[in-house]
Amino acid sequence: MKGFDLGVILGNPEYVSMLVHGLEMTFIIAIGSWLLAMTLALLLLALRFSPGPVGNRLVAGYVSYHRNVPTLVQLMLWYFGIYTILPGAFADWLANHSAEMAFAVLGLGLCQAAYFSEDMRSGLRAVGPGQMEAARALGHGYISAMRYVLIPQGIRNALPALVNHSVSLFKNSSLAIVIGAPELSHAIKEIENLSFRTFEIYLVGTVVYLLLSLIIMGLGAYLTWRADPANGARR
Incomplete structure (x- = not known):
């Protein structure tokens, strides 16, 4: 029976290189x-x-679809479904240019957009109606008022929810393993197959994901603190 030995993983340059490459792909x-x-x-x-x-109805339908269909299923639909019906020349080009990565970014981005838009919609609804009236009184049109007055305030109100969903997006990047994207969880699986050190490599992966998620949450907490007008006044 093999004892616990983390050095088998961290002391092997090949395994460390695979982890670093997987982490780079996860960041991308x-x-x-x-x-x-x-x-x-x-x-x-x-x-x-x-x-x-x-x-409003189009966006509501978009949000409803992405909220009610699992992200994993959406990724599989894009890669194993839509990818197969693309024109041959375009599909071949994608195959030679990291199609797995492209569809991972596309699938996760389209899905998370639904959550981000709802977060910001909630943030905008917390902005007083007088803000639009004031912006119009200053000569702003609808688009200009949204861009310079309402959306910045809405994003500030929505920061906590946006940070939470950003962490979820980072963690959901591991789902790209199902379509063969060479990200961190894919590297972890490959190292397990090579080393037969299941506990050690999954422990390393767990710690890496935990630390990075905590860093994102910490940065989000800092940004939320900086965006608070009360804290701005104290500075």
Whole structure:
């Protein structure tokens, strides 16, 4: 029976290199999907608050789909479904340019955009109606008022929820293992197959994910503190 020996993992340059590469890919997926999600969330937010019911209904349908279909299923639909019906030349190009990574970013970003947009919608609803009236009185149109007055306040109100969902997005990057993306959880699985040190390598993976999640939460807490007007006044 093998005893616990973390040095078998951390003392092996090949395994450490695999972990570092997996971590780099995890950062690429997490950051890429976060940027996509935030950009799309802002567009969804503007559409939801636009005059007329059509935009609101379209966004409500988008949010409902992404909230009720598991993220894992969405990733599999993109990679094992939609990928297979793409034009041959485009599919071949993707295959030669990290298709797994691209679809991981796309699937996670589109899904998380629904959550981000709802977080910011809640934040905007907490902004007093007089803010729009004041912005219009100063000569802002609807888009300008949203961009310079309401959305900044809404994002500030939504920061705690946005941070929580950013942590969830980082953790959900591990789901990309199902479509073959070479991220951290994929590297952990490969090292397990090579070393037969199941407990040690999964312990390392658990600690890495925990530390990075705590760092994101800490940065989010700091940003929330900085965004609080009361703290700004004390500075």
